Amino acid sequence: MVTLEPQFSPTDGAAEPYTVLLPDGTLRDGATPSMSDDEVVEALRLMLLTRTFDDKAFRMQRQGRFGTFSQVRGQEAAVTGSAAALDPRRDWVVPQYRELPALLRQGLPLKQFILYFTGNPAGGGVPEGVNCLPLNIALAAQVPHAVGLGWGLRQQGSDAVVITYFGDGASSEGDVHEALNLAGIVKAPVVFFLSNNGWAISTPRSKQSAARTLASRAIGYGMPGVVVDGNDLLAVHEVTAQAVRRARAGEGPTLIEAITYRTGPHNTADDPTRYVNDEELKHWQQLDPIDRVRRYLTARGRWNEEIEAEVDAQNKAIVDEAFAEAAAHPAVHADQLFAHLYHQFPSRVSRQRAEFAAHS
Amino acid sequence: MVTLEPQFSPTDGAAEPYTVLLPDGTLRDGATPSMSDDEVVEALRLMLLTRTFDDKAFRMQRQGRFGTFSQVRGQEAAVTGSAAALDPRRDWVVPQYRELPALLRQGLPLKQFILYFTGNPAGGGVPEGVNCLPLNIALAAQVPHAVGLGWGLRQQGSDAVVITYFGDGASSEGDVHEALNLAGIVKAPVVFFLSNNGWAISTPRSKQSAARTLASRAIGYGMPGVVVDGNDLLAVHEVTAQAVRRARAGEGPTLIEAITYRTGPHNTADDPTRYVNDEELKHWQQLDPIDRVRRYLTARGRWNEEIEAEVDAQNKAIVDEAFAEAAAHPAVHADQLFAHLYHQFPSRVSRQRAEFAAHS
Amino acid sequence: MPVMTMVEAIRDALFLEMERDERVMVIGQDVGRLGGVFRATDGLQEKFGEDRVVDMPLAEAVIAGSALGLAVSGMRPVAEIQFLGFGHQAFHQIGPHIARMRYRSQGRFAAPLTIRAPFGGLVRTPEHHCDAIEAQFVQCPGLKIVMPATAYDAKGLLLASIRDDDPVLFCEPLRGYRLIKDEVPAGDYTVELGKARVAREGDDVTIIAWSAMVKTAEQAADLLAEQGVSAHVLDLRCLVPLDVEAIVEAVERTGRVVVAHEAPLTAGFGAEVIATINDEAFYALEAPIRRVTAPDTPYPLAGVEDFYVPNAERIAAAALDVVRTVA
Amino acid sequence: MPVMTMVEAIRDALFLEMERDERVMVIGQDVGRLGGVFRATDGLQEKFGEDRVVDMPLAEAVIAGSALGLAVSGMRPVAEIQFLGFGHQAFHQIGPHIARMRYRSQGRFAAPLTIRAPFGGLVRTPEHHCDAIEAQFVQCPGLKIVMPATAYDAKGLLLASIRDDDPVLFCEPLRGYRLIKDEVPAGDYTVELGKARVAREGDDVTIIAWSAMVKTAEQAADLLAEQGVSAHVLDLRCLVPLDVEAIVEAVERTGRVVVAHEAPLTAGFGAEVIATINDEAFYALEAPIRRVTAPDTPYPLAGVEDFYVPNAERIAAAALDVVRTVA
């Protein structure tokens, strides 16, 4: 009676995350970096830029001059390394809300991001030529969009690839299941990038699923699944680049799970001291993804304190200027409730629009 | 650059279905049946009963005397073998709509099933003491219910197990993902029984998912997954009995995928000649799950033509009587639109109820 | 002019538009090989191939959600939800995303897609298949909701919907697929979204309806005519955009109004019709408006559905009451 | 009597009921360790343990759907949907299943569960978090919908909801969590579901509202008082059961009515209120009813939300118009 043991067992989902760049900034034995030094420098600048932004925006929020937002702190390598595997002119990013480096690399002006989080509807706009969908707050809803987008682009003869980001929390939503399954069927050119940062607000990964890894779900959709050290810029880049190549070649989607950690609060309204374990947080702070790249580039003679200072000054200037641009943006007005809602407005809505215009 | 191959690959989801009873009615080498001969006889009678019912109900439907319904034809072993692993007094069945043998074994009067499909709301009723939820037409919605039910029973100190049935089609719904994931987390005492009958109406399994097996999804929820020959009563019973034992012992849920085939139309409104391949159908008809058990029992001296004739006569009588009981049920009336909708009716609805009573 | 059933008219529109515009895709459960459970897409896959007519997995949210992605990519998907009752499974995609893509992206992206879904009862379908939940989708700003009542309109409105740059929820009356038959021109034509249709002219009372209930309203008008009452039947055709002018005109003409729908009374679209009349034509009313609807109960099993769905007698009786009301 | 904020009153009710009835469970995203993103469940897990206060995975459909299973098993779950806007993700569980379990099973099973969900704007939350989609759930026969406007009611209605043998969607006004404060008795009490509350007595015009909009209506009443207009404010408290008698009484008292809600105009619950008055109190009306609502657009980003949500001035202006209308 004990002959027919289940063919699939929970432990089949276990895997060690891939690493290329070790925490001390050296390469894993036998590893070759998939990024040139110039590319790594570029990536580090971007990671630093978003950290500069995160710091400033957080302070501004505390002063009541910026809205509720989520920092990318601690996850810079995962977002930047994956985005660096894309060709911004043809490939697309379908974000959740914590992927500023990817959006910037695609060409989204930082000002847009700022406008969005100051609550100006104009901030939802994506300039023509920038291949990003708007931020997505309703968790996981973006994942089906990414599948349709990739599928449709291919249908029109393009070899574009779509990457979509979503969290360990979002991964529990039905939409993710339905989207992964469809992508497997139509071989959509999509990279599903699951940023497992250990938390969905206060809910730890351990309470989000009993799965050993979330990437193991790929098996159940007939696609490859990869677990990667999300604090390792080079490993993230390499596995994403492979997934992009597969997708571009018509071989279909890949699910990548990046193991990383949210070292800040969930967002500016959150108080993580209520639930985050200090030890764990310290452990991950020591694995800071930016430090690791700094060490790597320093060892390779491509980074030093002067460069750091210079980049920091540049980044501060970029961020300040973006905030200044956003501040100089025309003030919000009531008509923004209506603008762009329809291509052709129902007359009732047009009438409301006129009434609102008259009263404000 | 090709060093970091995905840890999980689509082929990780491949598995041969377990078998115990071979198509020729003999046992697989080394296999011991998990059911006594008496139990197998009982199961065969039930399988034959539902086939008798399917035939008669189909004819009645064609004569306009019965509603649209889905036969269990071809899948009798999967449903009966799994249900036979339950203790009807404490365990629960949460059905889709194609599981008549399981409902009967739990004690649902056949008359109720008939009433339901003649469109009498009374048919939705489940007599006190019968541990089944109502049929579920909205695909996959029942799967979360099963998880809550199992979880809640355990919370109250019961060692009851819940089995829920759903199809290969239903498995694509987000609800199944969310439910499997929650069950893994709370270790709900639930057996997820996926009847993969090759079709969701006209959509073949191959277009439903690129996964090699659907049971492989268990990995991604941290639970065991089993693929079993769904036309093999004994194999289905054995793997289900194991899953029930695990669940009862507090070890959590199991996902079982039974590979079977719908040898009839999707339902009485369907015309499968538009999409079913003749060869494939014939192949599966030869694997008829009832024939297999007949051969097995015949070889063991527990079945012969007299018994068959006797059982057939009994089954016909049971079915005829159930149809007669259903026909004798009080005629439908307008108040059934309202009955049981609320424990405490809003006064507006009570008023409507009175108006309807006055007008009909 | 050829007479077509509504399902033929819908199929005709799909053929025409797929032929005319290669960005059009048809996706949904069983729409390909089978040609749809009601044959609305019969023959499309054979003609236009598996790339453009796609049998989807059984998952409404991703049918809707991927249609949005397809639309953003430049395609014009026509997605079928096999029954509107299962539109709930896709609600979070339809309301907050499909309807808002243009708005959220400040016009950079749009959602020129159509979701087709049959609904409504009296054809003995199983639970949920008949649920008339159209009103629940009305409060999804950005979405248009189209409800044809004739084969002619089904074709013309569907062509207009697919070509519309805004997303459309196109609800088809299940029992009308074969029962509704009328003259349908062979080639290309569109019926403008947001213009109601006077199905019958009359002076004593206006019956407002949409979808299959328009036919029932016309039958009620026949019954009323026997009693010497002249009923005006207004077919809304679209819930969004709502043809407020046509409603006002009809109310002003008759002063007395009945609204009929298949959905339950409370919070049905009939409520909005009454509220609109209150807003725009209050003083033209000579009597309270009457709603003839299903009760506030779920769509029941087939055996009692005849009690549930408003019929011509109930509409006529309500109309008579309204006509006879003396303020 | 102690003064409590609304969120304190809700927490108090949950404590009391978990203490009194061990079948009560609290499940939802972040309800355990964190105590809820608004602290509505703060301290519950510490007191009642991880088995009864459960942090759920991020999946609204299974939060609702498993709550139904829990209820069938004999528990009394209180499930939190973190924001009502994400109730769409669970709509297919709430309408067709939770609301209908008793009906579908002919009374064998029931769904004595409560779904708590905050909604509403003006507190600078991100997209979707503020969506006032309550009207979309009204057409789910079998479901009750509760909308407290005061801390006192929040506690008493929540206790009544949890004890009710029918399922309840309990919508909490986000901006009221800390802003709404009033006297709340310490111990056990319930407020009957389906009874509206006269928030303020007046004779010239009735303002009908629910949830946070009641406060705004009262502010409007203050403004009106300055102009010598005496406004009657009716807090519906529940959309289902709807207190039709209280509405009729108020309409008969003043003859003039304004309905205010945070949701868009079209197909908002205001439409049903107007339709109900048309049905039941038509002849008492001395002027058309006015709706003061959000426009037919999505809830916008925070920077423009002050334009979107009706304020006391808009309500007062509409009320003045109504009062001054001469037929």
Ligand SMILES: Cc1ncc(C[n+]2csc(CCOP(=O)(O)OP(=O)(O)O)c2C)c(N)n1
């Ligand atoms: C559908 C939905 N449900 C709930 C929320 C509320 N919410 C916002 S962020 C969040 C946690 C998200 O966790 P995860 O997906 O892991 O992303 P992370 O914030 O960690 O990057 C929740 C529950 C939401 N935005 N959308």
Ligand SMILES: Cc1ncc(C[n+]2csc(CCOP(=O)(O)OP(=O)(O)O)c2C)c(N)n1
């Ligand atoms: C949510 C939902 N979507 C669509 C349908 C329409 N429908 C009824 S049965 C069916 C196919 C079901 O396939 P499967 O789950 O494999 O079960 P089977 O009929 O093969 O037993 C479909 C699409 C439905 N009932 N529910």
Ligand SMILES: [Mg+2]
């Ligand atoms: Mg996370």
Ligand SMILES: [Mg+2]
């Ligand atoms: Mg199937």
